[in-house]
Amino acid sequence: MKDVIIIGTGEQAKIVADIILCAGDRLIGFLAGDPKMRSFLDRPVLGKDTDLNRFRDYWLFLAIGNADSRERLAALADGVKWYTAIHPAAVISRLNTSVGEGSAVMANAVINPFARVGRHCIINTGAIVEHDNVIEDFAHVSVGARLAGEVRVGRKTWIGVGATVRNGICICENCMIGAGAVVVGDITEPGTYVGVPAGPIEKKA
């Protein structure tokens, strides 16, 4: 059994708290951005999120939706142990598949053979990461998104809820793929892409 402290007190923290309990590990408490916060989900807030290096005796998990914030806090870490949160109802192939430290794989997500998921990624509820995908560090595959085979998702890219990505597509770093989008061509410029087929969002003048 692992003793785990969650960094973050928002929506991601709730979901990861549940995974820790479902996995039979122990949730010790939280580190918060707000120094005045005292408790969350009936557990103590033990300090500020930037104090993470004081808690090296525990397993830590960065449960923060914003990828830039996750990256910034991960960069502060010095010798901490990152917890990898895998829901018992996630399906992860045993055939040459890896999930990096500090990542979360939520209930009913599927990760198929030869897929590689980086560090501090979120593979959300019911997301499908097909064979030979590469999901780079800090990326997020939202609820019910579907990545066909041999897709590459760049660092800090966020695939929105219910989006679909055709097989063999590369999406570069720092992209937001909107809810329900269908990506049928490579995306090589960071930005926000929506629609079917997905294209850059049109900003009004």
Ligand SMILES: CC(C)(COP(=O)(O)OP(=O)(O)OC[C@H]1O[C@@H](n2cnc3c(N)ncnc32)[C@H](O)[C@@H]1OP(=O)(O)O)[C@@H](O)C(=O)NCCC(=O)NCCS
């Ligand atoms: C793509 C997204 C980030 C854009 O948000 P935004 O920058 O605030 O953009 P706006 O809501 O101002 O919309 C701008 C325009 O794009 C359109 N648009 C926004 N999201 C869209 C989407 N997913 N598909 C199609 N069109 C979309 C809007 O209708 C609007 O069009 P208009 O200018 O003609 O009225 C957001 O709508 C989205 O899809 N987020 C995904 C959230 C998600 O998946 N959460 C996961 C939780 S697990």
